[in-house]
Amino acid sequence: MKYNSIIDYSEAFLKLFENQIKEEIKSTEKFNEFKNISKELHELGVGFTQFTNVKISETITEVINEYGVNDKILLNEVLLHVNSHKYLKSILRYLIFLLAWIKLKNNDELYKKGDLLLKTSIIGTIAFRIKDLIYDEQKALNLGILTEVFAFEYEKRLFDIYGHSENVYSLYYQTQKKFWKAEFKEKHKMMQKKFCYTTPKESGVKAMLLFTPVILTLNQNSESSLISEYESMFYGYTSAMQILDDIEDFNDDITNNHYSLPAKLLGKAIIQKAEKDTYFKILIDNKDVMRKLYVISIDLLNDSSKKAIKLDDSIFQFIIEFLRAKIHYVFLKRFKIK
Amino acid sequence: MNNFISTSLKQVSADMRSKMAKIESANFDNKESVLDELIKEDDIVQNEVLVKFGEESAWLDGIGGWELPMWD
Structure with missing residues (x-):
């Protein structure tokens, strides 16, 4: 079987989990407990049903529209560059686990904002993917402004989720500094x-x-x-x-x-x-x-x-x-x- | 419930880790045959991890396979 979507992947994750514990659970009573666990895992976001309303194209459109642009050609161009790329796929794969991780950290308030976090991460991923295309491969040069808009939108939405506090800003900018230090060094080495x-x-x-x-x-x-x-x-x-x-x-x-x-x-x-x-x-x-x-x-x-x-x-x-x-x-x- | 899930995930991880340790402790000439033996076993390694997440991981080929139909 080929896994064709992130949903399939999460199903496989669930199946993996089920297979592991099936052997250990023989009695009916225990089996009912096991079924509850499956349900719980689905609710964790592992089944991902809660978040299937988050769609890449709609997320892009939402951002573009917020900035007063309604352009399907632009949307398609962005999708062409990011939609089938492994970078975005591996990030979506990781996000399943991130949501489950947040749930297991007992942060239900944050978990309820899982769809917003997904959208925000998609926006950030697109910004950085296009940036790499421009700087590393001299492609998508006409989308330069989009990286700026999406990077700004990613930052703003992240603060909307985690709160606009000095503490959050400080941590965020510390991580950004580390990232840009690594990026600058890498691009500089490429120049040399x-x-x-x-x-x-x-x-x-x-x-x-x-x-x-x-x-x-x-x-x-x-x-x-x-x-x-x-x-x-x-x-x-x-x-x-x-x-x-x-x-x-x-x-x-x-x-x-x-x-x-x-x-x-x-x-x-x-x-x-x-x-x-x-x-x-x-x-x-x-x-x-x-x-x-x-x-x-x-x-x-x-x-x-x-x-x-x-x-x-x-x-x-x-x-x-x-x-x-x-x-x-x-x-x-x-x-x-x- | 969260505790139960965490404990179970850790058990799965420990099981995977011990299976992978068999490959890691083998010398280079034998690693692939150890892996083949693990794949032959009708367990987690064969069913879910190595075959499906190794072989079908199309992103490594840089070609389709993860077209995210549910997302667009």
Whole structure:
């Protein structure tokens, strides 16, 4: 079976959960309890029924209309750039877990605003996706103003959800500063045609957009003291994810002078000798480099996993193990690193 | 209820972690066969994680598969 939508994915998540506990629950009484858990999981947002009214195109239209523009061609152009892109898809996948995480953090007030948080995250994702297209690939240049509008709207809506307080502003701008520091450094390295990251974990900071709701939720739950531990756990997870991304984007990245970790391990000499559009093949054919990338990815996840256990965070433990399974599968079965 | 879900999720995670540890402790020549053995087992690894979230993860191919029909 192919999973074609985020709904299918959440169903699979539920099924995974059900399969695991089915064996342990034999009696009728226990089975009823199990059915209640399934219901509860659906209500958690895992089934996602509560949030199916959030649609990407409607969210884009809503923002554009708010700024007095009604333009279907513009909408279609934005959709063309973002709708089928893995970046948006992986973020939507992550958002399921974020909503479940908020629910498990017993923040019902915030959970009720789940649809707003989804829309806000979609708006932010679009802003940053188009920004990357413009800066990294010199595409979507005519949509430049849209990145500004969407980035502003993302920020405003995030404050509407989490509250307009000095504390929220302060945390938000601290995270933004870290993000822009990483972005500036990365783009500057691209200008200089140098390697973008000093350490593998640095690349994970680019996923700050996904982590901001976690920080603001911890703050709202009076758990600010845990932010730095969560941050360290999260960047291990996102940087492992980024390694897969860097492998997949290797052709485009080299063409655009974006020298990521795979490029660093492969070495400039090999890359400079290669013909355009062969970079990806050269990378995956190099078993030594691919093995190193695999080991680094698993090491990053091991570190994150330990931190998630220490934090006693069930959702993050779960998504880290999901990614670990995926990394094993992709490197061993698809890339054949043996 | 939230506590029950959390506990169950942690159990699932621990189970996945111990299965993956078998791959991680194997040497490079044997890793794939350990993975194959795990896939053969009729359990969580085969049914939900490795096959469906590994093989079908179309985003890695940069092609369709996650077209989000329910979202637009």
